[in-house]
Structure formats: structure tokens, C-alpha cells
Amino acid sequence: MSVSGYHVTRTSRAAQAAAVLGAIALVILIAAPWWAGRADLRLIGELCLYLALASLWNLMAGYAGLVSVGQQAYVGFGGYMLFALTIFGGLNPIQAIVIAGVLGAAVSVPVAALIFRLRGAYFAIGTWVMAEVFRLSFAQVSALGGGSGTSLPTGIVRSLADGRSAREALAYWLALGMAVLVVAAVYLFLRSRKGLALTAIRDNELAAASLGIDIWKTKFLVYVVTSALTAMVGGLIFLQKLRISPDAAFSVNDWTAFVIFIVVIGGIGTIEGPIIGTLVFFALRETLADLGTIYLMILGLVAIVVMLKAPRGIWGLIRSRFDLELFPLGYRVRHKQQKGA
């Protein structure tokens, strides 16, 4: 068999089919304000924002090895920036959310410089301490309601769009757009040269370093970009809620524990994992939420069992069985004939 009998390809038939189905699903989701009820629209919007958070956490923990349990720092920061910039800065909410992203990146630089000194699990708790510092600091700002929080003034809410349903549709589209932006950004990033470096670091840090990859800089870049996007997601979350308080904005359970459970249940270190995990999480929540605290115990238990019995998550199980990759990142060698057949 000669070399010319083979060719190298990135895509596969499954990936092409997934791309077509994804595009159809996206069109249907864009049209949701016309076919979904108010409550459903809110739910899908929330799902989109959780998907964005999960994809970002997955990029950090699954690829860059930065296991953070303090992402609520940036969710809350973004939320508070939305409130501060619209109330005191007179910006409209969409501008405020974009600037919240820029400020999130700016604030993450000194934070990273400090907590990157901690290794492994201690890095994780260090990020939590940072989130506590953020929470306590914002609780000191009496102009934003101090410890009890504040609501978004109606004038600002009205400036978003005319009429309640138009506003809700806009908030939904922003959430959907954010989810698509994050998943696409993660996908394109991982396919780029920097993404290759990141994957190399994930697989073997020592070997990656010996190939000339600057590990610190690559992780730093991932941390800053993730923080910026997480802050923007935070802004959108509180644009939906219209009310913010330190305890809600910097909740470790809501913005980190659930996000980690989503990623692990879906499959860490894959782009598909967070998508599946988000769907599973919301399916569980919608069916079991009446159980209250028992539901959260079940969720914790499911996460533990998945971690112990199937550490690559649901997508890991599917992939090892069917050799599927819906977001093609790797290269495959194939027979030329196979392509024609």
C-alpha cells in the first residue's frame, strides 16, 4: 500500500451530519420567541447561559488543567458591573455587558499573577478565596445595596427594548448568542496553534515544555479569556434576573458546583461533554426540582458515581464505543477509496 492511497482529513461524516443538525437546531432556537411560551423561553435562555459557563470551565479545567472552584468570582463581577455601569455610567445594558467582559479580563490579570503560585488542588481553593474577596468587597459598596443587594431600575430595563415580550426575546437572543459564541470560540481556539499547545499541555506538561511551549503563558491566556467571557455571561445572567445581591452573585453552588457537575457528567475535556451535561442537568432539574434538597443530594451523588465509575462522562462512554467526534479537533488518516465509496 502506497502513501498516496491515504489522505489526512479533519472532518468525518458524523461531524458533517452533526454540523447540519446543529445548524437546523440553531435556526429553530433562534425562532423560539415565536413558538415558545414565556416560561419555556426563560428556561432555554438559562440553559444557554449554563452551557456557556460549562464550556468555559471545561476549557480551563479539561484542557488547561486549571481546576477552579472560584468562577463565581467572575459571574458575580460581571453581574455587578452590569448594574454599576448602567446605573452610574449611564450605559445601555448591552454596552455594559461588553465592557464587563473587558473589565473581567483586566481584573483577572493580577488575580492570576497571585493564585498561579498555588499548585493543583490548592489553586482550586485559592480561586475560592478570591471569589470570597470579591463577594465581601461588593458587599461593602453601599451604592449597590451593600449586603442586601439592589434591583435594576425600571428605566434601564425599559431602555433595552419596547414592551415586555420584546425585552424577553432580546434577553433570550443575547443568551443564545453568548452560548454559540462561547462554544464556537472554544472550538476555534482548540483547532488553532495555541489550542494544539494547550492539548499538548493537557496530555503531558513535561513533554509540552520540552517542545518549547510556554506553559505559564498559555494557561494565563486561557484564564484571562475565560474570565472575560465568564464575566459577560454573569452580566447576562443578572440581566435576566434583574436583581443582584452578593450572596446570589457569588454563590459557589449555583455558579461553580453545578457547572462542575455538568461538565463531569457530560464528559470533561471534550466540547460535546458540556452540551450533553447541560441537557442532562436541566432534564434532572425539571423532573426532580419538586424534591428540593433531595434533588441536590441526588445531583451530588450522580456526579460522584460518574466520577468514580465513568470518569470521562457520558460523552466519553459514547465516544469510546462509536469513535465519534462531532466537533472535529484531531486529524484522521483514511483510505482514498473509502472517501469515494
Place this chain on the structure above:
Amino acid sequence: MDWVNAIVQGTLLGGLYALFAAGLSLIFGVMRLVNIAHGDLIVLAAYLGLTTTVALGIHPLVALLVVIPAMAGIGYVLQRAVLNQTLGDDILPPLLVTFGLSVIIQNALLEGFSADPQKMDAGALETASFGLGGLSLGVLPVLTFAVAVMVIAGLQWVFYHTALGRAFRATSDNQDIAQLMGLNKAHVFGLAMALSLAVVAIAGIFLGIRTSFDPSIGGGRLVFGFEAVIIGGLGNLWGTLAGGVILGVAQTVGAKIDPGWQLLAGHLVFLLILAVRPNGLFPRVDG
């Protein structure tokens, strides 16, 4: 005098933080495990203490006789049944599994005891105080600090003067060789976690006598313990006590400046020390 008072009270508060931290430091030293559920286990111990005092009508300090063995037992079973499976090069499994445990414990306590703050009744001990050189010291804080010193000294003694401590140090240095020398590392790790949760039991009881508690406060206690460990330097038990004292003093002095600054001041001192001495003030010298 107010400032001296703040520093002395902060030092005594540091004893409680050292109790939070000692168990965390111990299991990290032996098996490199960071237990996210540590704070929730402290709260669990407080609730166990509450249940015991109410059910048997005994003083909280007497309840230690029940709570310490109970928590140690929970620790051993937890380690053997669950946590041992998570240990390895990857830090994610232990982190995630203990995170899951944290959520489970929190919500189980919420289910069983509701979100209302609870407190243990220790009678006269809660308010007893004595004067010392113009300062008024509470008997309970002084007792807590003394117990913290005894616990640290006890752990130090176990580590360096007993067969169990030798087993801990051996598995910490090299798990495989320790195994070859006839140590069962699954059992050794189980004992380490049992010892860690025995200390957690003491921490939980003193927490529950000192302040009111509810199921949601575990995360905060974990963060204090963690800060004390890092300030003092990883793997140094006396350093952990010093770390707890520094954190406690930072908090009381911060509260003296502005009551809203109590917790923030503690965190800021932690970050400052992290910036200038990333290995903590008294790191253990490896070699």
C-alpha cells in the same frame, strides 16, 4: 489597650482556626488530598454534638466522647469506601468527589435540621471570663486555644513518635515502597482520615459552643482552615497554628477598624502573604 485586646482576642480566635486547619493539613500531608467537604464535616460534627447534648442531656464537652469516635468512624469508612478510589496523579477526582460530598452533607443537614441557626448550650462556660493584666479573657476562647495547642502537639507526637506516624510518613514519602514494606496504604489512609475527622469533631464542638451555626457555613470554615494552612506553610503543623493565629489577629484587627472589614482583612492578609511568601511563612524543609 483596645488594640492589645484585639490582638489577644484574635490570637485566641486563631486557636479555633488552627483546629479547622489541622485536619486539612494532616490529610494533605499524608495523601495529598484536599478535602472540599472539610468545612461541611465540621458543621456535621457540630450538629452531631447538638443532637447528642439534646438527646442525652449532657454538656457539649462531654459530648466529645461520643462525637470524636463517631466522626473518626465516618472518616475511616469514607476513606476506604469512596476517597481511596479517587487518589492518583489527577487532582480532579478527589476534588470533584469531595465537592459532591459537600453538596450532599449540606443538603442532608438542611433536610434534617432546617436552615435555622442552632447553637449548643454550654451553660456558664459560654460567658465565664477572668481578668488578666487589665484585659478580660473569656474562659471558652482560652480553653479553645489550649485545646488547639494540645491537638497540634498530639498530632506532632503521633507523627514523629509512634508506629502509626511512621506509617503516615512512609506512605507520604513513597506509597509504592511503603506498600512493599508491608504497609496497607488503603488502611493507612483510612486511619489518617479517621484522625483528621477526630480533629474535625473537636473543631465542630468548639465552633458550635462559640457561635451559632447553620448548614450553609461549611464553605467559609474550609476557606479559613485552608488559609491557615497556606499562611503557616504546607506540611508544618506548628506553622498551621501560627497561620491560624495570624488569620485570627488579622480578622479582629480588621473588625476593630471597621466591622464590615473583619473577614475581608483576613483574606487580604492571606493574599499578601501569598504574594510575598508563596510557600507560607514556615515551610517544611524537604530533603
